[in-house]
Amino acid sequence: xxxxxxxxxxxxxxxxxxxxAAVEKLPGVNEASVNAMTYKFTLDAEDAAFDAALEQSxxxxxxxxxxxxxxx
Amino acid sequence: MNKKQKKKRNRILVALAIFxxxxxxxxxxxxxxxxxxxxxxxxxxxxxxxxxxxxxxxxAWHGITHKQPFDENLLMSIATIGAxxxxxxxxAEPHMAEGAAVMLFYQVGExxxxxxxxxxxxxxxxxxxxxxxxxTIEEGGQLVQVDPASVAVGSTxxxxxxxxxxxxxxxxxxxxxxxxxxxxxxxxxxxxEAGAQVASGCVNMTGVLSIRTTKAYGESTVQRILDxxxxxxxxxxxxxxxxxxxxxxxxxxxxxxxxxxxLASPLLLGQSWSSSVQAALVFLVVSCPCALVISVxxxxxxxxxxxxxxxxxxxxxxxxxxxxxxxxxxxxKTGTLTSGTFTVVDIVAAPYFSPxxxxxxxxxxxxxxxxxxxxxxxxxxxxxxxxxxxAEAEEISGEGVKALVEGRAVLVGNAKLLERAGVSAEEYAxxxxxxxxxxxxxxxxxxxxxxxxxxxxxxxxxxxxNAGVKRIVMLTGDREEVAAEVAGQxxxxxxxxxxxPADKVAHVEGLLTQAGDRGKVAFVGDGxxxxxxxxxxxxxxxxxxxxxxxxxxxxxxxxxxxxxxNIAKAIGIARKTMHIVRQNIVFAIGVKVLIMxxxxxxxxxxxxxxxxxxxxGVACLAILNAMRTLRV
Numbered sequence: 007x008x009x010x011x012x013x014x015x016x017x018x019x020x021x022x023x024x025x026x027a028a029v030e031k032l033p034g035v036n037e038a039s040v041n042a043m044t045y046k047f048t049l050d051a052e053d054a055a056f057d058a059a060l061e062q063s064x065x066x067x068x069x070x071x072x073x074x075x076x077x078x
Numbered sequence: 079m080n081k082k083q084k085k086k087r088n089r090i091l092v093a094l095a096i097f098x099x100x101x102x103x104x105x106x107x108x109x110x111x112x113x114x115x116x117x118x119x120x121x122x123x124x125x126x127x128x129x130x131x132x133x134x135x136x137x138a139w140h141g142i143t144h145k146q147p148f149d150e151n152l153l154m155s156i157a158t159i160g161a162x163x164x165x166x167x168x169x170a171e172p173h174m175a176e177g178a179a180v181m182l183f184y185q186v187g188e189x190x191x192x193x194x195x196x197x198x199x200x201x202x203x204x205x206x207x208x209x210x211x212x213x214t215i216e217e218g219g220q221l222v223q224v225d226p227a228s229v230a231v232g233s234t235x236x237x238x239x240x241x242x243x244x245x246x247x248x249x250x251x252x253x254x255x256x257x258x259x260x261x262x263x264x265x266x267x268x269x270x271e272a273g274a275q276v277a278s279g280c281v282n283m284t285g286v287l288s289i290r291t292t293k294a295y296g297e298s299t300v301q302r303i304l305d306x307x308x309x310x311x312x313x314x315x316x317x318x319x320x321x322x323x324x325x326x327x328x329x330x331x332x333x334x335x336x337x338x339x340x341l342a343s344p345l346l347l348g349q350s351w352s353s354s355v356q357a358a359l360v361f362l363v364v365s366c367p368c369a370l371v372i373s374v375x376x377x378x379x380x381x382x383x384x385x386x387x388x389x390x391x392x393x394x395x396x397x398x399x400x401x402x403x404x405x406x407x408x409x410x411k412t413g414t415l416t417s418g419t420f421t422v423v424d425i426v427a428a429p430y431f432s433p434x435x436x437x438x439x440x441x442x443x444x445x446x447x448x449x450x451x452x453x454x455x456x457x458x459x460x461x462x463x464x465x466x467x468x469a470e471a472e473e474i475s476g477e478g479v480k481a482l483v484e485g486r487a488v489l490v491g492n493a494k495l496l497e498r499a500g501v502s503a504e505e506y507a508x509x510x511x512x513x514x515x516x517x518x519x520x521x522x523x524x525x526x527x528x529x530x531x532x533x534x535x536x537x538x539x540x541x542x543x544n545a546g547v548k549r550i551v552m553l554t555g556d557r558e559e560v561a562a563e564v565a566g567q568x569x570x571x572x573x574x575x576x577x578x579p580a581d582k583v584a585h586v587e588g589l590l591t592q593a594g595d596r597g598k599v600a601f602v603g604d605g606x607x608x609x610x611x612x613x614x615x616x617x618x619x620x621x622x623x624x625x626x627x628x629x630x631x632x633x634x635x636x637x638x639x640x641x642x643x644n645i646a647k648a649i650g651i652a653r654k655t656m657h658i659v660r661q662n663i664v665f666a667i668g669v670k671v672l673i674m675x676x677x678x679x680x681x682x683x684x685x686x687x688x689x690x691x692x693x694x695g696v697a698c699l700a701i702l703n704a705m706r707t708l709r710v
Contacts, residue, residue, distance in 0.1 A: 016082075016192060018150075018191075018368060018371070018372060019322075019368075019371040019372045019374075019375055019376075020149070020150070020322075020325055020367055020368055020371040020372075021149065023322035023325065023326075023371060024146070024149075027326075039314075042372075042375065043199060043375055043376065043379040044199075044379075045199070069144035069145075069146050070141075070144075070146050070149075072137070072140060
């Protein structure tokens with residue numbers, strides 16, 4: 007399953023890269039992209055693992071850049 | 079500026095005012111005159127420092143507690159706390175003012191950075207915002223505005239002047255000028271009247287139009303373009319990935335170096351502790367990779383935005399990067415270099431007949447045919463056809479038509495048709511299609527129909543050569559003679575005729591190996607059978623308006639206005655973008671390395687001020703430089 011979500015707040019390109027790298031390591035994630043230009047978060051994960059991966063991703067965002075939030 | 083930015087600005091201004099007052103007091107010597115002045119001074123500068131930077135400290139702490147250290151907040155915190163801490167080295171000059179100033183300027187830079195990036199983002203986003211807000215439909219004699227997604231195919235919508243066409247359709251009433259620039263970059267308005275196809279996303283300029291929709295919103299032109307743009311920036315360029323990878327190693331390495339200097343230089347080289355710690359702090363400040371990681375994607379984003387303003391949609395920064403290296407371009411012929419529609423190019427009348435007469439009779443005889451050839455003859459005739467003059471029209475498949483026009487027997491078709499009717503026509507060899515016309519059993523003349531070159535086809539070839547493209551090849555499924563003629567007209571020495579889709583792929587694969595390691599191959603096409611070739615080439619370029627959806631899907635770059643001359647423009651934008659990207663990388667890394675060298679304890683020229691410039695100053699300059707990509 008692939009979902010594109012909007013980001014709200016502020017995230018710098020460096021943090022975006024860090025979040026992306028961390029999300030890509032989550033189990034079941036095929037591809038992830040955090041775009042600091044378009045403020046879009048794309049998550050592509052196995053259907054079974056998607057919800058867990060999304061939940062983890064939101065936590066990763068909060069850890070690395072608390073100013074940036076994922077809005078579905 | 080948004081609310082958050084304004085709040086930050088005000089905070090910085092307050093901190094700056096307090097800082098200036100204390101700094102003035104320090105210069106005049108107020109603190110020195112007081113008992114315990116050094117500690118008073120320490121406390122005084124702590125005030126503007128905390129006002130300006132409390133959030134940085136808080137975030138640094140957040141990073142540590144969430145096992146995500148090594149971000150700029152932590153680095154700035156250590157560096158500034160370090161500057162304040164130098165007060166504990168009895169032999170060192172106090173650096174509290176510097177610590178507070180560094181934090182202040184860091185915040186000013188951050189503010190500018192977020193403002194500039196936000197502004198650029200919005201600029202590009204606005205430029206790409208072609209989505210219609212509503213559609214107007216008639217309901218019970220009243221005009222109501224509804225969500226375009228809720229309008230069914232075949233409904234009638236009304237578009238007033240100044241409004242955006244919300245859905246693709248056919249004009250059933252009214253005439254107007256359409257501004258298509260948002261879709262195609264073409265600035266000349268398009269005239270439309272009843273029967274004309276209109277694409278969503280155009281802006282209606284002069285008259286009210288009633289349009290019967292032919293597509294649902296999800297499949298409309300506007301939605302298709304938005305989908306392309308939305309997914310565009312996901313394919314990141316190699317340079318972009320390189321920079322994020324670089325940043326991942328750069329920061330820990332520089333932090334390590336800072337530690338090494340702080341400890342090793344006093345212990346092993348006998349430098350003073352204070353000068354070593356100072357040098358280490360400079361290292362920490364310049365260790366932020368922000369200037370790089372922000373300016374590179376921003377440049378690409380700007381380049382993609384600039385291209386889209388010219389009607390060139392680039393699906394990702396990786397293709398912009400590849401475009402800049404294109405040295406071989408392969409073209410499909412029909413619909414790419416030629417217009418893909420048949421036009422009458424020549425009419426030759428037999429003795430005692432006039433070309434106008436031949437055309438008039440042919441157009442009447444072809445009145446009931448839907449064949450593209452018949453359409454082109456009628457188009458050339460240009461006048462309305464009086465159907466009452468035509469009788470007994472009959473289409474003979476593969477040969478032509480026969481009909482009674484004003485009571486005279488007219489034959490229009492190939493030589494075989496006339497031959498069977500016992501009319502002898504002189505065979506004429508041409509690269510186009512030849513229509514022979516006979517009236518009352520007498521040969522009256524011939525009409526030559528051919529596909530014509532696009533107006534800018536020759537310009538395309540010359541502009542590509544000027545742009546340094548070494549090899550231009552034409553691949554076509556058409557006959558050898560036609561290919562030779564078109565290639566001759568364009569001055570192309572290399573072409574391959576009668577190519578099946580698989581042959582085109584094979585030719586492009588050959589070009590790919592011959593283009594070398596650094597050269598890239600672009601293929602330009604429009605038809606459905608081009609999709610495999612578009613995918614195989616380094617850069618697949620599709621014609622947007624005429625092109626098939628499959629081709630546009632498979633392509634990496636889409637030319638919205640179907641003008642091949644835009645390819646050279648796209649290459650130009652790509653090269654300029656890459657140039658700016660490289661400038662930023664060299665500039666940012668260069669300045670940072672230089673400052674680090676100057677900061678080494680035994681050189682010791684670089685201080686915290688320079689270091690702050692090396693961080694936010696360089697970031698700001700790189701951002702400003704990146705914004706140049708928007709202007710082409």
